[in-house]
Amino acid sequence: MDWSKTKTIFIIVFLILDIFLLTLFINKYNENQYDFLGEAKLEDKLKIDNISYEQPLSKDPEKQPYLNAITKAFTEEEIKELKDQSVEIIGSTTISSKLEDGKYVLSEKFNSEELNDFIDKNVLHGDSYTFWEIDEEQQRILYYQTYEGKTLYKNINGELAIYYNEDRQIVSYTQTLMTDFEEIPDKKSVITPLQALETLYDKEKLPSESTIGTPEIGYYTLVPEAERQVLAPAWHFTVSKDEDKHHLFVNAFEGNIIEFNNTEKELLE
Structure with a gap:
């Protein structure tokens, strides 16, 4: 050798x-x-610009899938379970219910936990929804459906809307539900919340003197009215200034800002 x-x-x-x-x-x-x-x-x-936000924002890599889901068609057999309410199915996919008494009354300083008992006892698959907001002007409390703890943002096919009267008694609700969720194989990397926040700043979506809440990742769809939907991940930010609060969304794959119009369809910038 x-x-x-x-x-x-x-x-x-x-x-x-x-x-x-x-x-x-x-x-x-x-x-x-x-x-x-x-x-x-x-x-x-x-x-x-005196804009504050929850720190630190995660920079860890994360992967999420696209989702497939369909709009549930409710049956007369299912709504027989609902007691002390007048229920009808509209267009096969929407439950419309009127309550027969004023048993549930909202406090003046509303907390979403007040409705846990009502939803548990009066709404089919009530544990599928999470609180979104209360609209005192429309006398409506809005919930959106979740998938594995992630909210389906502004999806009219996965929505629970509860209405109350001037005496703050719950009088009715409407409900839609997505079902048969499937994760599309090959998860993709999402942008970080920091990158999403920078996009919002660069696009002048963050007013000065505002406060930004902790970002959350959920799902949105391009065509909320469609019976079968493909849902993609999105970052959600709550921005507060003085007494005003609004929601901002960024496509977590592409980094585009998501705009929802009044019919809850959305356009990408």
């Missing part, structure tokens, strides 16, 4: 390995520096 040749081979191999490891280190260092500079730059912008 020629020891000098063997030694030379080992030296070359270790040199290549050192170069490879050094390249990995440099690339990782540059990525970390880019993330740090990007965050610092956004923080400076927000400070100038």
Whole structure:
């Protein structure tokens, strides 16, 4: 065995390995520096406009799937379970109910937990929904359906709307429901909440002197009225200023801002 040749081979191999490891280190260092500079730059912008937000925003990589789901068609057999209410099925996919008494009364300082008992006893699949908002002007409390804890944002096919009268008694509700959920294989990486927040800032969606709540990831659909839907992940931010609060959404795959119009269809910028 020629020891000098063997030694030379080992030296070359270790040199290549050192170069490879050094390249990995440099690339990782540059990525970390880019993330740090990007965050610092956004923080400076927000400070100038007196915009505060929950910190720290996650920068960990996350993957989510697309979803397939269909609108549930309710049956007369199902609504027989509903007691002390007059129920009809509209267009096979919407339950419309009127309550027969004023048993449930909302407090002046409403808390969504007040309705847990009502929903549990009076709504089919009531545990499928999460509270969204109360609209005192329309005397309506809105819930949206969830999938594995994630909200189906502004989806009229997965919605529970509860109505009350001037005495704050619950008088009626309407309900739609998505079912047969399937995750489309091959999950994709989503943008980070920090990247989504920067998009909102760059598009001038964040007013000065505002406060941004903790971002949440859920799902939205391009065509809410369709019987079969494909739903994609979206980041949701709550932005508060003075007494006003509004919701902002960013496509978690593409990074586009999602706009919902009055009919709850949405357009992408």
